[in-house]
Every structure is written in C-alpha cells, then in structure tokens.
Amino acid sequence: MTAMPDQLRLTLLDEDGSLREVDLGGAASFPPPSAPLRSRTVFAAVHVTPQVHGDNTPGAPADIDWDTTLAFRRTMWRRGLGVADAMDTAQRNMGLDAAATRELIARSADAARAALADPEIAAVFPAGAQVRDLVVAGVSTDQRAETELSLDQIVDAYTEQLAATEATGAGAVLMASRHLARAARSAADYEDVYRRVLETASEPVVLHWLGTAFDPNLEGYFGSVDTAEASETLLRIIGEYPSRIRGVKMSLLDDAAEVAVRERLPEGVTMFTGDDFHFSHLIVGDGTGTPADGARVHGAYSDALLGAFAVTAPAASAAVQALDAGDADEARRILDASEELARHVFSAPTYHYKTGVAFMAWLNGHQRAFTMIGGLHSARSLPHLSRTIELAAATGDLEDPALAAERWHGMLRLNGYDVQGGTR
Numbered sequence: 001m002t003a004m005p006d007q008l009r010l011t012l013l014d015e016d017g018s019l020r021e022v023d024l025g026g027a028a029s030f031p032p033p034s035a036p037l038r039s040r041t042v043f044a045a046v047h048v049t050p051q052v053h054g055d056n057t058p059g060a061p062a063d064i065d066w067d068t069t070l071a072f073r074r075t076m077w078r079r080g081l082g083v084a085d086a087m088d089t090a091q092r093n094m095g096l097d098a099a100a101t102r103e104l105i106a107r108s109a110d111a112a113r114a115a116l117a118d119p120e121i122a123a124v125f126p127a128g129a130q131v132r133d134l135v136v137a138g139v140s141t142d143q144r145a146e147t148e149l150s151l152d153q154i155v156d157a158y159t160e161q162l163a164a165t166e167a168t169g170a171g172a173v174l175m176a177s178r179h180l181a182r183a184a185r186s187a188a189d190y191e192d193v194y195r196r197v198l199e200t201a202s203e204p205v206v207l208h209w210l211g212t213a214f215d216p217n218l219e220g221y222f223g224s225v226d227t228a229e230a231s232e233t234l235l236r237i238i239g240e241y242p243s244r245i246r247g248v249k250m251s252l253l254d255d256a257a258e259v260a261v262r263e264r265l266p267e268g269v270t271m272f273t274g275d276d277f278h279f280s281h282l283i284v285g286d287g288t289g290t291p292a293d294g295a296r297v298h299g300a301y302s303d304a305l306l307g308a309f310a311v312t313a314p315a316a317s318a319a320v321q322a323l324d325a326g327d328a329d330e331a332r333r334i335l336d337a338s339e340e341l342a343r344h345v346f347s348a349p350t351y352h353y354k355t356g357v358a359f360m361a362w363l364n365g366h367q368r369a370f371t372m373i374g375g376l377h378s379a380r381s382l383p384h385l386s387r388t389i390e391l392a393a394a395t396g397d398l399e400d401p402a403l404a405a406e407r408w409h410g411m412l413r414l415n416g417y418d419v420q421g422g423t424r
Contacts, residue, residue, distance in 0.1 A: 008392060010405050011412060011419045013386040019417060024393050024401050030314035036126045039323035040283060040301070041270065042316055043082040043136060045089035047357045048075060048096065048104060050327035052369045062091075062100035069104075070111045072366045077115050077134055079317035080124040081309065083108065087138040089172065090212060091354055095374030098143040099145040102164060103262040103406045105137040109168035128294075132171035136206060136305075137167050140175040149179045151193055158197045172205040173249065173305075178217045187223030187233040194237045204246035206272060206305070212253035213350040227257045235264055242266040246384045249305045251272045253350075255282055263299050273302035276346045276353070280335035284328055284389060307353060308342035311360045312397050344384075344391055351385070352379040356388050360397070363389060363404040370411070382415060 010024040054063030067380045095344035115121040162256035222230035251274030262271040285301030309316040343357035349382040362370040
C-alpha cells in the first residue's frame with residue numbers, strides 16, 4: 001500500500017481541457033466481512049485483464065493475463081461476493097472470443113474450488129458452499145461464427161455451452177443470444193428455445209435479460225419491444241420450469257419493470273438486479289425484506305448480479321453487512337453513493353462501461369496497466385475518466401487514494417498535461 005500523505009491533492013481534467021485541483025480524502029473504511037453475508041446474495045460481474053505485452057488490437061484473439069484476472073476474482077470472494085464471469089463485463093461479444101471464454105470459465109471455477117479450501121475465504125461463505133455459489137458463468141451461442149442460425153442450431157449451441165459450463169462446477173447464466181434475437185419470429189420461438197435448453201440443465205440456471213442500452217442487437221428480445229409484453233413471455237418460461245431456474249437477472253435500466261416481474265416470480269426463483277442505475281432501492285427494498293432474525297422475504301427486494309459491483313465491491317459488501325445488522329438506512333446510504341459513481345461509469349454509450357471497470361481496477365492496484373482486450377481502454381475520454389476518479393474519491397471507492405492519484409497523474413502527464421499533483 002502506498003503511504004497516505006497529508007493533504008493529498010488530485011488534479012482533474014474538465015471537458016473544456018482545463019485542469020483543477022481538489023483535496024483527496026483518505027481510504028474508504030469498508031472492512032471485509034468476518035462471517036457469511038445473509039441478507040442478500042450478490043454476484044459482481046467482473047472483467048478480464050489482458051497481457052500488457054499482448055496484441056490487444058481490435059479483432060485479435062484475447063491474450064489474457066490469467067494471474068491478474070484470477071487474483072481480481074479472489075478479491076471479490078474475500079468480500080463475501082460471488083463472481084459472475086464470462087459475461088458482458090468480461091467483454092463477451094466485444095473482444096472475448098469463444099476459446100478464451102471457455103478457458104476463463106474453467107479457470108475461474110478451478111480458482112473458486114481452491115478458494116473454498118482457503119479458511120479466510122471459506123469463512124465468509126455459508127457452510128457447504130459449492131463452486132456455483134462462488135462463480136456463475138455466462139452461457140450463450142457465440143461459439144458459432146455464423147451470423148444466422150436456425151432455432152435448432154441455437155438450441156444446440158446453447159446446450160453445448162451449458163454442458164461445458166456445468167462440467168466445471170460453475171453455475172450457469174443463460175445469456176440473451178444475438179442469434180436468437182435475429183432468428184425468433186414470435187414469443188413462441190423464445191419459449192420453445194428456452195424450454196428445450198432448460199430441459200437439459202442439470203442444475204438451476206439464471207436467466208439473463210439484457211437491454212438494448214447494453215447491446216442494441218437484442219432489440220425485441222422475448223418477442224416484443226414492449227417491455228410488459230416481453231415480461232409476460234419471460235414469466236411464462238419461468239412458470240413452466242421454476243425448479244430449473246435459480247433466478248432471473250434483469251438489465252433493462254427500468255426499475256419499475258424489474259419490480260413488476262419480481263412481484264410475480266414463483267417462490268424459490270430470485271430476482272438478481274442488473275440495473276446499474278437504480279440498484280440501491282431495488283436491493284434494500286422497503287425494509288420488510290430484512291427482519292431482525294435475518295430471514296429472507298420473497299419478493300420484497302432484489303439480490304444482485306451487477307457490473308457496478310466490480311467497481312464498488314468493498315461498498316457492496318459493507319451494504320449487505322449493514323442489512324445483516326438490521327440497518328437499512330446505512331445500507332441505503334452506502335449504495336446511494338455507489339450508484340452515483342455507477343451512473344457515470346454506465347453513462348451512454350452504456351456498453352462502454354467496461355472501460356470504467358478496468359480503469360477503476362487499475363487505479364485500485366488490481367492490474368499493473370490500464371489495458372483491455374480489443375484496445376477498448378480508449379473507449380472513454382480523459383474528461384470522462386477524470387470524473388470517474390473524482391466520484392470514486394468522493395464515494396469512498398478508491399481503495400488506496402495515494403496510489404490512484406499517482407497513477408492518474410502519470411496518465412495525464414503521458415497525455416501532455418503539466419500536472420504537479422501531490423501534497424501541499
């Protein structure tokens with residue numbers, strides 16, 4: 001850890017190119033849990049780190065720095081958070097190719113298995129926890145290079161990935177498929193494909209509904225551009241096979257739609273919010289979901305499967321610890337601050353939020369360079385990144401403020417700015 005000097009100053013870059021300085025506060029005081037988190041189940045959707053010396057140009061096969069990538073997952077587990085892997089946060093459909101995806105799932109599952117043998121990590125998960133409690137992984141159809149597939153081919157592609165993922169011990173998340181969005185002609189087509197895939201699942205899976213803000217190719221998913229109509233299709237699928245469905249992750253950035261579906265889920269099927277704009281009130285709920293005895297009240301709140309929590313993992317863990325202690329107000333305060341940062345990281349074009357996730361990982365010392373596969377570390381402007389570090393400092397999401405300032409100031413200097421940042 002870098003020593004924290006007195007009166008550390010942070011130089012920021014505004015949209016007009018001007019520089020300004022602000023005081024940089026101390027490190028966040030969000031201690032890791034000492035016991036399993038009880039009130040909410042949280043998965044942080046995490047990114048991958050490429051080799052710094054690799055060919056990270058657009059279209060090149062992903063060349064992943066496995067040591068750094070897996071170490072980042074262990075930081076989540078130490079916080080009592082599960083990991084959602086090989087999903088859009090890991091640049092699925094934006095640079096993470098099929099071979100790298102399969103290897104990532106296998107390596108993450110092996111790392112989770114090893115983590116369960118680590119007393120420090122095992123202590124913050126329930127007794128008897130399994131690999132699928134620490135890691136769930138995306139299952140899609142993207143190993144097929146063809147643009148167009150028939151419904152039968154889509155089922156085959158889904159089931160191939162599902163079998164491979166289940167073989168690792170990881171839980172499965174059935175991701176929204178671009179192939180299915182192109183091939184389906186009605187809600188009935190979605191119901192048919194999901195029915196046939198679910199019938200092959202050996203363990204309950206999470207369904208994933210990803211909105212067009214994250215992937216414009218998924219317009220009209222579940223058979224309609226009308227969210228209420230599409231929700232009926234989703235609920236019919238769940239209602240037919242509730243025992244095969246662990247939960248549903250909704251990433252529409254529409255909190256009202258999420259609550260409407262959540263209230264109608266069968267007992268035993270969990271709503272995992274994927275709403276990076278409104279997660280605070282969705283997770284905390286109205287307070288009735290956190291009674292003093294720690295019991296979980298179905299439908300009163302959402303659990304979480306969020307890319308935002310890759311940025312704010314210490315805060316996410318602390319918020320659930322507050323809920324466990326019966327302090328919903330403190331949980332809401334922590335999550336409201338995190339949500340402010342998330343709204344910026346996920347601002348339009350939303351699908352480039354991954355750049356902010358990697359940027360924050362670099363600032364917090366979880367990777368040695370600000371690099372991404374496909375060169376996507378260049379997808380956000382310097383003023384956008386400046387606002388990211390400013391909000392992270394204000395919300396307590398810089399784990400080592402002195403290190404973050406040092407790295408950010410070096411980045412500004414590299415881009416031609418005369419930065420004198422430091423103490424005064």
